[in-house]
Amino acid sequence: MSSVAIRTNALVRRFGDFSAVDGVDLAVEEGEIYGFLGPNGAGKSTTVRVLCTLLAPTEGTATVAGFDVGSQPGEVRLRIGVALQDAALDPKQTGRELLRLQGLLYGLPKYAMAKRVDELGELIDLGDALDRPIATYSGGMKRRLDLVAALVHNPQVLFLDEPTTGLDPVSRASVWDEVRRLNDELGMTIFLTTQYLEEADLLCGRVGIIDRGRIVAEGTPDELKHSVGSDVIVARVDGDAAPLRGIIEGLEGVQSVEAHGNELVIAATNGSAAISPVAVALSTCEVTVRDLTLRTPTLDDVFLELTGSHIERDDTNEENDR
Amino acid sequence: MTIADVVAPTTSPNVLRARPAGFARDVSAVAGRALRAVPRDLEAVFPPVFIALFFFIVNVASLSKLAQAGGHGFDYKAFQMPTAILIGVTGVSRAPALVLDVQDGYLDRLLMTPIRRLAILLGHMVADVAVAIALTVPIIVFGFVIGVRFETGMLGLVAFVMLAALWSLAFAGFGYAIALKTGNPAAVNSAFLLFFPFLFLTSAYVPRSQLSGWLDKVAAVNPVTYLLEGLRSLVSQGWQWDDLGKSLLAIGVMGAISMSLCFAALRGRTARG
Numbered sequence: 001m002s003s004v005a006i007r008t009n010a011l012v013r014r015f016g017d018f019s020a021v022d023g024v025d026l027a028v029e030e031g032e033i034y035g036f037l038g039p040n041g042a043g044k045s046t047t048v049r050v051l052c053t054l055l056a057p058t059e060g061t062a063t064v065a066g067f068d069v070g071s072q073p074g075e076v077r078l079r080i081g082v083a084l085q086d087a088a089l090d091p092k093q094t095g096r097e098l099l100r101l102q103g104l105l106y107g108l109p110k111y112a113m114a115k116r117v118d119e120l121g122e123l124i125d126l127g128d129a130l131d132r133p134i135a136t137y138s139g140g141m142k143r144r145l146d147l148v149a150a151l152v153h154n155p156q157v158l159f160l161d162e163p164t165t166g167l168d169p170v171s172r173a174s175v176w177d178e179v180r181r182l183n184d185e186l187g188m189t190i191f192l193t194t195q196y197l198e199e200a201d202l203l204c205g206r207v208g209i210i211d212r213g214r215i216v217a218e219g220t221p222d223e224l225k226h227s228v229g230s231d232v233i234v235a236r237v238d239g240d241a242a243p244l245r246g247i248i249e250g251l252e253g254v255q256s257v258e259a260h261g262n263e264l265v266i267a268a269t270n271g272s273a274a275i276s277p278v279a280v281a282l283s284t285c286e287v288t289v290r291d292l293t294l295r296t297p298t299l300d301d302v303f304l305e306l307t308g309s310h311i312e313r314d315d316t317n318e319e320n321d322r
Numbered sequence: 323m324t325i326a327d328v329v330a331p332t333t334s335p336n337v338l339r340a341r342p343a344g345f346a347r348d349v350s351a352v353a354g355r356a357l358r359a360v361p362r363d364l365e366a367v368f369p370p371v372f373i374a375l376f377f378f379i380v381n382v383a384s385l386s387k388l389a390q391a392g393g394h395g396f397d398y399k400a401f402q403m404p405t406a407i408l409i410g411v412t413g414v415s416r417a418p419a420l421v422l423d424v425q426d427g428y429l430d431r432l433l434m435t436p437i438r439r440l441a442i443l444l445g446h447m448v449a450d451v452a453v454a455i456a457l458t459v460p461i462i463v464f465g466f467v468i469g470v471r472f473e474t475g476m477l478g479l480v481a482f483v484m485l486a487a488l489w490s491l492a493f494a495g496f497g498y499a500i501a502l503k504t505g506n507p508a509a510v511n512s513a514f515l516l517f518f519p520f521l522f523l524t525s526a527y528v529p530r531s532q533l534s535g536w537l538d539k540v541a542a543v544n545p546v547t548y549l550l551e552g553l554r555s556l557v558s559q560g561w562q563w564d565d566l567g568k569s570l571l572a573i574g575v576m577g578a579i580s581m582s583l584c585f586a587a588l589r590g591r592t593a594r595g
Contacts, residue, residue, distance in 0.1 A: 056594035088427035153340035
């Protein structure tokens with residue numbers, strides 16, 4: 001039976017009167033990739049900063065690798081690796097100097113340092129760039145260096161706060177590969193925050209969806225998506241979609257209908273069978289249908305159903321396009 | 323090479339594992355980083371030396387005859403060298419680099435390692451002392467070239483450099499306090515303004531006995547006055563323990579104030595609450 005690598009109980013973090021994290025309960029098993037999905041400002045990064053000992057909990061408790069982040073931060077720091085949202089690098093150091101300094105601060109023996117730094121540099125394929133100032137690196141190189149800097153000391157738990165935000169698709173895929181390998185080959189526990197649906201879907205064994213500091217849903221990506229329905233029909237119309245809701249809800253095979261602005265999101269048990277009646281019903285209304293699409297549910301549909309808003313507009317479109 | 327070749331399984335024994343590095347290693351690691359950055363950041367150290375040498379040359383050229391007119395073997399070059407040294411080392415610190423660490427998030431990276439918080443600041447300060455010592459070299463060499471000699475010999479020269487470096491450190495505390503409190507490079511640069519009253523409302527250009535009116539009164543409470551007198555005694559008079567004691571006291575008072583401020587700012591910056 002596996003043990004819990006990260007646990008929070010009613011975790012709260014306030015800034016003044018504002019609760020950035022508002023009663024989060026988490027239990028992440030050892031060896032799991034856990035995705036923390038939510039829009040900007042949902043409380044993802046604040047949760048990570050508490051778990052990484054940069055912030056103390058205002059209320060509640062949190063343990064990482066069995067140690068309390070509030071009362072045993074030193075023990076926690078020895079066991080975690082962290083890559084924060086913005087690559088935290090010193091542009092005037094070379095990659096080699098940065099990795100070596102990390103090793104020194106984690107108490108690695110000097111005799112092992114050079115080999116360790118070479119190995120990590122080779123891993124991220126920096127080549128001669130390892131001896132160049134970090135200021136000369138591309139965004140992808142910086143992110144990869146940031147990632148291996150978090151691995152210098154073989155941490156038990158790795159925190160990745162939006163590790164691919166701002167990366168091009170190739171660099172993003174490269175980071176995904178490395179995250180998968182860390183978990184598959186080494187059993188490393190990975191806590192990953194993201195606002196990219198695809199990232200959570202592809203990488204994470206379980207996903208927690210956070211909104212306004214609270215976890216609103218949790219489960220495997222498939223469980224979460226099936227909670228919306230088997231298929232999703234999306235109708236975009238000119239004008240407000242809300243009045244159309246009642247017309248669609250009564251159709252056979254329709255599980256639920258959500259109206260958001262000019263968009264109707266229709267969950268159906270069999271989308272192929274339901275789309276024709278939906279199209280016919282809409283054609284009887286005095287409304288112009290701009291497009292009608294059938295697809296399987298996404299995590300954004302889950303988020304939309306739970307919170308009434310999309311996680312990330314561009315990603316939603318990407319998913320729809322796929 | 324795959325990631326499995328590089329990162330050890332979390333359950334594997336006999337692999338590189340993190341452990342507290344120890345306070346001395348923390349300090350030396352941070353100091354080493356700060357010192358490596360100096361040659362890449364020459365614009366931070368070149369201007370103070372240039373300005374110090376410039377004023378040394380100009381002041382000696384313009385005021386020597388006037389100052390030495392009274393005779394009595396007064397050597398204005400020797401009198402001016404401590405002023406030049408203080409112009410060179412006052413305000414030189416890695417505080418601007420620390421601000422960039424705050425802004426770049428690199429300070430957060432350090433704070434997530436097992437490093438002692440105090441070592442972050444002390445590491446920078448160790449580097450500052452080394453840089454301050456290095457900055458005195460060209461000024462002292464120039465002094466020797468134009469004929470300045472130390473009445474206290476080589477040991478006096480060492481004491482002279484150490485007093486200058488300690489003063490530099492005491493003054494640097496204000497820069498670190500502002501850096502850690504504000505995280506704002508402009509605010510850190512504004513610490514330079516403190517330089518003017520400390521360095522110029524004193525006996526920087528003429529002996530204390532020649533100051534009059536309000537300037538004499540201000541100089542009497544300016545710690546730099548006593549620091550200059552101690553430094554000058556090493557150059558021109560020999561071992562004047564009274565003057566040296568006052569110099570150390572002046573540095574101690576300034577250091578106590580600035581270090582109290584910067585360690586309080588460090589506590590504030592690294593507080594998790």
